[in-house]
Amino acid sequence: MAISGDDDGYETAIGVEGFADRFVRDDRRPACQLYLVSPRDVGGAFPDRLARALDAGPVAAFQFRLKDVDQHEAARLAEPLQRICADREVAFIVNDSVSLAKRLGADGVHLGQGDGDPREARALLGPDVQIGVTCHGSRHLAMEAGDAGADYVAFGAFYPTTTKETTHRPDPAILSWWSTLFELPSVAIGGITPANAAPLIAAGADFLAVSNAVWGGDEAAAVQAFAAVLAGNGDAG
Numbered sequence: 001m002a003i004s005g006d007d008d009g010y011e012t013a014i015g016v017e018g019f020a021d022r023f024v025r026d027d028r029r030p031a032c033q034l035y036l037v038s039p040r041d042v043g044g045a046f047p048d049r050l051a052r053a054l055d056a057g058p059v060a061a062f063q064f065r066l067k068d069v070d071q072h073e074a075a076r077l078a079e080p081l082q083r084i085c086a087d088r089e090v091a092f093i094v095n096d097s098v099s100l101a102k103r104l105g106a107d108g109v110h111l112g113q114g115d116g117d118p119r120e121a122r123a124l125l126g127p128d129v130q131i132g133v134t135c136h137g138s139r140h141l142a143m144e145a146g147d148a149g150a151d152y153v154a155f156g157a158f159y160p161t162t163t164k165e166t167t168h169r170p171d172p173a174i175l176s177w178w179s180t181l182f183e184l185p186s187v188a189i190g191g192i193t194p195a196n197a198a199p200l201i202a203a204g205a206d207f208l209a210v211s212n213a214v215w216g217g218d219e220a221a222a223v224q225a226f227a228a229v230l231a232g233n234g235d236a237g
Contacts, residue, residue: 020203023176032201033060034226035187037095037211038081042066047080054088056220057227060207061130062067063110065095074100082106091130098124108132110154113141118148132187137170139177146184153178154209157190158200162212172203179204194225201230 038061038123039046055057062085064078078094082104085092093108094101098121101109109121118131125131132152133145142153155170155178169190178186185206192200193213200208208230214222 015127020171020173020176020199023173023180023202023204025179025202025204029179029206032205032230034058034223034230035061035063035207035209035224036214037063037189037209038065039211039215042077042081047084049215050081051084053089053214053219053223054084056223058230059088059090059095059223061091061108063093063209064106065211071097071100071103077104078104083106093130093132101125108151110134116146118150120148137174139174142178142186146182150184152185152207154187154188154189156188156209158188159191159193159196161191164173172199173205175200175205188217194222194229197229198232199225 006186007130008113012105034057036053042064054062064074064081066074066077069077074097078100082191091107092104093102093110094106095110096112096115098109098116101105101121102124107131109125110132111118111121112134113136118133121131122129123220128152129147132154133141133148133150134139135145135153135155137155142155145153155174157169172188175186175188178184186204187207187209188200189209192208192210197208208226210222210226213226
């Protein structure tokens, strides 16, 4: 899906102080949704934890993110989690690896800036697989991803996070700019909790990608807390 736009729109949106504070979400866009990202350890009792989280409240997608594991082991760990997601109609997204996404028949793949071209991923995975691209805090990377056929773009980290090392800290106004100019959904990521999520929802995020805020404690309670904030359209927190 190609998108269109220009840097003038960016300057208009980002260059005006308080733009995000004055942003009004287009009522035609779906409400912001929760996008879970796996912790580092997905073995042992984690499948039960995932099921409990998904049963606690609305979740749109689950990203399987595993580093430094060969593909055979990754597939072994992913398969029960994929079944849990399928049973609950939650999209199962593979992080980084197009080949693993292909092997599993995953619903989607999420690509970092060093993980390959969305066009090549589309050619391998087909037209129905969701392709997301990390864009950090860059409007240019986001527009490039859209032109390359991505299904969503991810911005962040918006808050300090211990999940992964980050060097980019965009302003929430980038979510407002993106939502104003483009139909392609945006994902906000990085240190998001029920307590700090509201400004990102209000700024125009279509999805909140969260990991430690859920898996670092009681996953069911955390999903319920996010559900309450999301149901308030960004007014709670």
